[in-house]
Amino acid sequence: MVKYIGKRIIYMFITMFLIATATFFLMQTLPGSPIQSYSKLNDTQKAIVEKKYGIDKPKPVQYAIYMKNLAKGDLGTSFAFKGKSVNDLLASRMKPSFILGIQAMVFGTIVGILLGMIAALKQNTFWDYGSTFFAILGISIPSFVFATLLQYYVGSQWHLLPVGLWNDGWKSSILPSLALAMGPLALSARFIRTEMIEVMGSDYITLAKAKGASGFEIAFKHAFRNALIPLITVLGPVAAGLVTGSLVVEQIFAIPGIGEQFVSSIMVNDFATIMGTTLFFSAFLIVVIFIVDILYGVIDPRIRVAGGKA
Amino acid sequence: MKNTKWLLLMAMTLVLSIFLAACGGAEEKEKDASKDGEKDGSATETPKKEDGEPDAEQILNLAESAAIPSVDSAIVEDAVGFNVLNNVNEGLYRLDQENKAIPAMASEEATESEDGLTYTFKLRDAKWSDGTPVTADDFVFAWQRAIDPATGSPYGPFMMSGTVKNATAISEGKMDKKELGIVAKDEKTLEVTLERPVPYFLSLMSFGTFYPQKEEFVTSKGDAYATNSDNLLYNGPFTLTDWDGTGGSWSYKKNDEYWDAENVKLTEINVNVVQDSATAVKLYKDGKLDRAGVSGDLAMQYSTDPEAVVQPETSVFYMKFNQKKLKQEETPLANVNIRKAIAKSFQKEDLADVVLANGSLPANFLVPKDFAFDENQKDFRELSGDLLTYNVEEAKEYWEKGLKELGVDSLELEILGGDTDLSKKMDEYFKSQLETNLEGLTIKLKEVPFAVRLELDDKQDYDIQISGWGPDFQDPISFLDLFVTDGTNNLMSYSNPEYDKLIADSKAELALKPEERYEAFAKAEKILLEDDAAIAPIYQRGLIFLEKPHFKGLVSHPFGADYSYKWAYISGKE
Numbered sequence: 116m117v118k119y120i121g122k123r124i125i126y127m128f129i130t131m132f133l134i135a136t137a138t139f140f141l142m143q144t145l146p147g148s149p150i151q152s153y154s155k156l157n158d159t160q161k162a163i164v165e166k167k168y169g170i171d172k173p174k175p176v177q178y179a180i181y182m183k184n185l186a187k188g189d190l191g192t193s194f195a196f197k198g199k200s201v202n203d204l205l206a207s208r209m210k211p212s213f214i215l216g217i218q219a220m221v222f223g224t225i226v227g228i229l230l231g232m233i234a235a236l237k238q239n240t241f242w243d244y245g246s247t248f249f250a251i252l253g254i255s256i257p258s259f260v261f262a263t264l265l266q267y268y269v270g271s272q273w274h275l276l277p278v279g280l281w282n283d284g285w286k287s288s289i290l291p292s293l294a295l296a297m298g299p300l301a302l303s304a305r306f307i308r309t310e311m312i313e314v315m316g317s318d319y320i321t322l323a324k325a326k327g328a329s330g331f332e333i334a335f336k337h338a339f340r341n342a343l344i345p346l347i348t349v350l351g352p353v354a355a356g357l358v359t360g361s362l363v364v365e366q367i368f369a370i371p372g373i374g375e376q377f378v379s380s381i382m383v384n385d386f387a388t389i390m391g392t393t394l395f396f397s398a399f400l401i402v403v404i405f406i407v408d409i410l411y412g413v414i415d416p417r418i419r420v421a422g423g424k425a
Numbered sequence: 426m427k428n429t430k431w432l433l434l435m436a437m438t439l440v441l442s443i444f445l446a447a448c449g450g451a452e453e454k455e456k457d458a459s460k461d462g463e464k465d466g467s468a469t470e471t472p473k474k475e476d477g478e479p480d481a482e483q484i485l486n487l488a489e490s491a492a493i494p495s496v497d498s499a500i501v502e503d504a505v506g507f508n509v510l511n512n513v514n515e516g517l518y519r520l521d522q523e524n525k526a527i528p529a530m531a532s533e534e535a536t537e538s539e540d541g542l543t544y545t546f547k548l549r550d551a552k553w554s555d556g557t558p559v560t561a562d563d564f565v566f567a568w569q570r571a572i573d574p575a576t577g578s579p580y581g582p583f584m585m586s587g588t589v590k591n592a593t594a595i596s597e598g599k600m601d602k603k604e605l606g607i608v609a610k611d612e613k614t615l616e617v618t619l620e621r622p623v624p625y626f627l628s629l630m631s632f633g634t635f636y637p638q639k640e641e642f643v644t645s646k647g648d649a650y651a652t653n654s655d656n657l658l659y660n661g662p663f664t665l666t667d668w669d670g671t672g673g674s675w676s677y678k679k680n681d682e683y684w685d686a687e688n689v690k691l692t693e694i695n696v697n698v699v700q701d702s703a704t705a706v707k708l709y710k711d712g713k714l715d716r717a718g719v720s721g722d723l724a725m726q727y728s729t730d731p732e733a734v735v736q737p738e739t740s741v742f743y744m745k746f747n748q749k750k751l752k753q754e755e756t757p758l759a760n761v762n763i764r765k766a767i768a769k770s771f772q773k774e775d776l777a778d779v780v781l782a783n784g785s786l787p788a789n790f791l792v793p794k795d796f797a798f799d800e801n802q803k804d805f806r807e808l809s810g811d812l813l814t815y816n817v818e819e820a821k822e823y824w825e826k827g828l829k830e831l832g833v834d835s836l837e838l839e840i841l842g843g844d845t846d847l848s849k850k851m852d853e854y855f856k857s858q859l860e861t862n863l864e865g866l867t868i869k870l871k872e873v874p875f876a877v878r879l880e881l882d883d884k885q886d887y888d889i890q891i892s893g894w895g896p897d898f899q900d901p902i903s904f905l906d907l908f909v910t911d912g913t914n915n916l917m918s919y920s921n922p923e924y925d926k927l928i929a930d931s932k933a934e935l936a937l938k939p940e941e942r943y944e945a946f947a948k949a950e951k952i953l954l955e956d957d958a959a960i961a962p963i964y965q966r967g968l969i970f971l972e973k974p975h976f977k978g979l980v981s982h983p984f985g986a987d988y989s990y991k992w993a994y995i996s997g998k999e
Contacts, residue, residue, distance in 0.1 A: 147876030155502070155579040157586075159598045164577040196671050197495035199652055204671040263703075271707050278711045279704050280697050282674065369488075369699040369708070371673025379491065379700065384876060 116412070123408070127401050134397045135185060135390070139178055142386055149194040149384040168194065170386075181390070190394070191387035195380060201391035205373060211281050211288075212365070212372035216357050218292035223299030223353075228339075228346070230300070231307025235342075236334060238312060246304055253301025258360035262294035262367045279368040291368045295360050299353045303346055310342035344415050351404040358396050477977075479994040483692045485976065486714050488699040492673055496665065497651035498636040499571040499578040504987060510633040511986030512677060515661040517546050517564070517615070518630035520982050522992055524899075526628040530559060530637065530660070541622030541937050546615040551684040553639060554659040561609035563637035569602040570643070571634055580634040584897070588626070590618040622936035625900040632898065632985045662689045662991040673698040677990065690978075690994035706971065715976040715995075719969045721847050724783035728969055735784030736968045739796045739983040741904065742893035743788070744768070744840075744961040745882075749918035752885045757836050759918075761958060762827030767889070768813050768954075768961030770820035771858040777964050780854050781847065784967025789814050791950055792901045793965045796983050799943050805901055809947040812954040813961065817862050824863045835865035841887040844872045848891065855891075882916050890917075893966070896984045901946040902931060903984070908953055908960070919959040924952045973998070 150156070150164060165171035169180060184191060190201035227250075234246040269290060270278035276290050277283045314320065315338055323333050361374035369375075373392055380388035491505050498514065501507055511519075519529035528534060532549035551559040571581030572595050585592035590606025606618035619626065629635060639658055646656050654668035654675065662683050668675035677694040680686065699705040702720045706727065709717035719727045727733050744767070748759040757763050773787030786794065789811035797805040828834060842852040849872055856868040873881070881887050894914075896903035906912060909928050910920040927949040935942040953959050972979075975998035980989040 145876070146874070146880045155583045156577070157574075157582055157596055159574045159596060160577055160579075160582065163574050167577060193671075195494050196492070197497065197500050197651075198648060199670050207669050207671050208673075266704070266707060271711055274711070278707045278713060279699070280674075280708065280713065282695075282697070366701050367704055369673075369697060369701065369704050371492075371698060375673070375700070376671075 120409070123405055127405060130401055131394065131397060132182075135182065135394055136178070138390055138393045139181060140174075142389055143174060145381075145384055147384050149386045168192070185394075190391040193380075193385055193388050195383045195385040195388065201387050204376065204388060205391055205395055208371055208373045208376050211370050212361055212374060214288050215292050215295060215361060215365075215370070215372065216354075218288060219295035219357055220299055220354065222292060223296035224303045224346075224350070226296070227300040227303030228307050230304040232311060232334065232339065234304065234308040235311030235315065235338075236330075243308075247308070250301040250304040250308075253297040254305070256297070258294050258298055258356075259363040259367060261297045262291065262364045265290045265294055266367060279370070281370045287368075287370070291364050291370060294364050294367075295357055298356045298360060302349055302353055306346045306349060307342055310345055311338055314338045314341045340414065344411070347407055347410050347414065351400070351407050354403040355400055358400065477996060479690050479996050480975070480998055482998075483690050483995050485691055485694045485990070485993065485995065487694060487696050487716055488705050488708065488714050488718075489696055490698070490700060490718070492671065492698050493668065493675065495651060496657055496668075498567060498633050498638060499576050499581055500651070501633050502579040507633045507986045508988055509665065510636060511631075511661070511982075511988070512663050512990050513657075513659045513661045513665045513680075514633075514636045515551075516630050516632065516636045517548075518627055519991075520628075520631050520980075520985070520989065522980050524980075524982055526631050526899075529631070530564075531630075535627060541624075542619050544617045544619070544626065545610075546617070548613040548615065549684060550613075551660055552682045553642075554664050554680055554682050555642075556682060557639070558612075559637055559639075559660050560612045561615040562612070563639050564615055564635075565607050565609050566640040566643070567636060567638035568607050569605050570638065572596050572605055573602045574598050578634070580632075584629065584632065584634050587620055588623050588629075590620050592620070621932060624936060624939060624942065625898055625902075628899045662686070662989075663691075663694065685991075689991055691990060694990060709971050709973075715973045716979070717971045719971060720783070721845065724781075724969045727971060728782060728784070730971060732971050732973065734970050734972045736970055736981055737784065737786070737795060738895070738966045738968060739793045740893050740895040740966045741788055741791060741793050742891065742963045742966060743791065744963065745887075745890040745892050745917045746919075746958070746960065747885055747887050747890065747917045749885060750888075752918065756888055757827075757831055757833075757838070758888060760827045760830055762823045762830060763836070764958040764961070765813075766820045766824035766827055766863055767859060768820075768958045769816045769823065770862040771855055771963075772815055773963060776851065776854055780850055781964065783969050785964045786967060788962040788965045789954075790962055791953065791960070792904050792946070793896075796896065797899060797901045800939050805943065805946070808943055809950050812951060813958060820862055821864075824866075828865065835867070837867040837869065838888040839869045839871050840889045840891065841871045841873070841878060841881060842891040843878065844874050848872065851891070885916055885918065891963070899984055901943075901950075902928070905946060905949055905953070917959070919957070921952060921957055921959075924949050924957075927952070 149168070149170070153161070156164060162171065169177060172180070181191065188202070190205070193199050193201050193204055196204060230246040230249065234243040237243055266278055269275050277287050281287050320333060320337055323337050358374070361372060362378055363374075365372040365374040366378060373395065376388065377392040377396070380392065489505050491503070493505050493509055494503055495501050495506055496509050496513070498510055501510055515529045517529060517531040517535070518526040521527045530548055530551055531546045533547055536545045537543070548559065548561060553559060568585070568589070570576055571578045572585055572592050574596055582592065582596035586596060587593060591600055591604045592606070594600040595602050595605055606620070608616045610616050623629070637660065642658050643650050649656050651657050653670040654665040657665060659665065659680055660683070662680060662685070663677035664680045666676045666678050674695070674697045676696065679689050679692045683689065699708065702718060702723055705714065705717040706719060706723060708714045719733070746758040746764045746767070747756055750756050773789070777785045777787045790806060790809065792805050792809065794806050795804065799805065799808065828836070840852055840855060842848045852870045852872060856870060859868050860866055871887075878890070882890060882892070894904060894907060905928055907914045908919055909915065909925050910922075927945045931942050931945045935945055954962065975995050976993070977996050978993040980992055981987060982989065
């Protein structure tokens with residue numbers, strides 16, 4: 116296990132390195148200069164400013180310097196936010212995104228699991244169709260549509276929760292979290308339903324029933340745990356979906372998170388910030404996928420990873 | 426078993442509640458309509474209340490479209506930054522409610538030498554937010570810092586070169602910054618020497634780049650200067666608070682040290698960044714904002730809202746006709762008759778009223794309306810009149826003549842425009858108007874992001890480009906200077922020696938003769954548009970805002986910073 120984790124961590128660094136390299140060179144193809152009023156500067160100034168930001172050097176040298184700083188954890192200086200480090204910028208914007216992400220993930224999976232279980236246990240009843248219908252809605256409608264609907268009805272029309280902004284404590288986080296949660300919710304509901312139905316038909320469930328175990332015991336102790344495994348597999352992609360969803364949802368609710376920052380930094384060619392946010396998102400995803408893989412082993416002893424026997 | 430039931434119930438409630446949310450549509454619309462009715466009623470009632478009495482609570486909530494990139498007056502280069510500066514700091518002059526530059530940090534009107542080259546300012550007894558006095562040295566330091574090439578100020582050299590003495594040489598690193606034409610005669614007297622007489626010089630003094638900075642404070646903060654609201658000093662009507670340097674929200678608090686604090690009524694302004702216009706409108710309707718910009722398609726929807734106000738701007742949009750593709754090969758647009766034909770073949774009123782529908786005005790001019798005024802406060806537009814107006818008959822004649830001169834019977838031209846919904850709609854309109862009115866013309870549309878358009882502009886890689894300009898100071902020259910031969914923003918190979926001479930004269934021998942100077946401008950504008958059709962003006966931009974009736978006294982400015990909150994107040998908010 117330790118060996119496996121060690122290997123995975125090395126892979127994670129290699130992945131990050133490749134992502135950083137690809138982003139760095141792709142970014143150079145963006146039209147325009149990262150310096151906003153470039154045309155207003157005279158040649159002397161251009162030279163000084165380019166030197167200050169280190170963009171006067173040839174691209175490979177810039178790349179080497181960037182990677183060296185990155186290794187030290189320094190993401191560089193923002194072009195758009197004059198003289199501010201990207202690390203600080205991300206730190207100040209991380210909290211809202213983090214809260215929304217966690218809430219959406221937790222709420223989405225828990226409710227999704229419940230819905231899925233109900234659907235499976237009450238197969239081919241009203242409950243089943245209802246929750247399936249709901250799951251299909253959640254999968255096919257993108258989060259920003261939910262965001263707009265929630266904002267319009269719950270916020271603008273019923274005045275139950277804030278329409279937007281991040282200045283009303285926990286209340287501000289509910290609608291955007293709900294909007295983001297729809298995807299994970301629908302996905303987990305569908306997975307759990309399918310798996311539960313399959314598991315419920317297997318021999319050991321029949322045995323459990325024969326043993327006289329209660330319905331509740333069967334559902335949770337036997338069926339549920341086995342049905343969880345495929346769900347955990349999809350948690351990685353679900354997290355990725357949350358990240359992309361947050362880019363738009365944060366904008367709709369005017370929440371000063373990383374997603375919003377990412378979009379606006381691309382608009383102004385803020386190279387350092389684009390790099391910083393991309394790497395941050397990548398690191399987040401890689402870590403989630405890593406955790407998911409580790410969780411496998413915890414939940415299902417059959418999948419104790421490579422060399423588990425040794 | 427009991428547990429399963431409980432579980433079922435919970436899940437059912439959840440599902441039901443969301444179904445309900447999805448089904449509530451029709452009902453809600455009715456409710457919405459009745460709410461509008463109520464609003465109409467209250468709007469007619471408000472005037473009954475005595476106007477003007479400020480409320481006890483003076484807190485304003487606003488939205489900005491972007492975060493603050495910087496509040497260092499030497500570095501600021503964007504609309505948000507200049508707006509913040511104007512409200513938390515103050516220069517020698519400030520634009521007043523009528524947008525006239527009046528003494529601010531200066532205690533009285535500056536004295537101008539006879540040759541128009543030297544200005545002497547007396548400073549008033551004003552204080553920084555830390556209680557120390559604002560001195561002449563603070564201005565000297567700030568200006569020198571802005572022109573020093575090492576600072577990398579985008580606006581320092583841009584505003585000072587060719588205006589303030591020695592600025593050009595210093596910005597190119599050929600002279601020490603101490604040689605800049607600004608001297609502190611004593612603690613409260615400032616003497617500025619210019620390179621040439623600049624008739625609009627005093628209005629420049631209200632521009633952010635010319636604001637003071639306290640040397641001791643700036644040096645002691647070093648790199649941390651202006652990186653958050655604690656690392657700044659304020660001498661304006663408000664202080665900036667709760668700004669962490671990159672965040673999406675900040676506040677203004679009334680500055681009690683401000684010299685004119687008794688006339689500042691607002692105690693607090695809370696600002697949040699809201700990029701999405703639809704969100705801003707929802708927040709506004711929910712009472713979370715006192716003012717919200719309505720852009721794009723929303724503008725048309727809300728233009729009839731009782732709380733909608735049109736804010737005319739001084740940005741003018743026009744078609745640039747590229748005469749030399751990639752600066753080498755002559756295009757069909759090098760033919761003046763072709764240019765005139767295109768410029769006269771599209772209806773501007775419909776474009777402004779129906780397509781844009783955001784308060785924009787059709788433009789038959791380059792220098793905008795309500796922007797520049799002569800000695801007698803007469804609008805420059807009255808002096809210069811309408812030029813290059815829409816006329817299909819004439820357009821067709823020019824078109825045939827042009828085609829004959831080129832020896833062709835059809836042309837294909839490309840229109841380069843922006844990629845926003847509104848720009849695309851506008852481009853479609855041009856395509857249909859031009860192709861209908863000018864036989865044999867095919868228009869190709871190319872819609873690209875702003876940065877790409879700038880790059881293509883720079884390379885002169887386009888035929889016709891939809892472009893615009895907002896002024897940096899209050900004088901027709903801010904617009905007319907764009908199209909002199911080889912001007913940095915010309916980028917379409919337009920050149921007319923007569924035009925160049927008029928512009929050059931206005932900066933030299935006519936500089937101290939306001940009347941003749943304005944005549945020269947009018948003549949130049951006529952050459953540019955009526956004679957040469959170098960560009961085809963389209964519209965002067967307007968913006969639509971929703972503004973709560975209780976929000977009063979907001980002043981918007983035609984150049985530099987967008988707004989002053991100094992005179993704003995809340996009155997009649999329940």
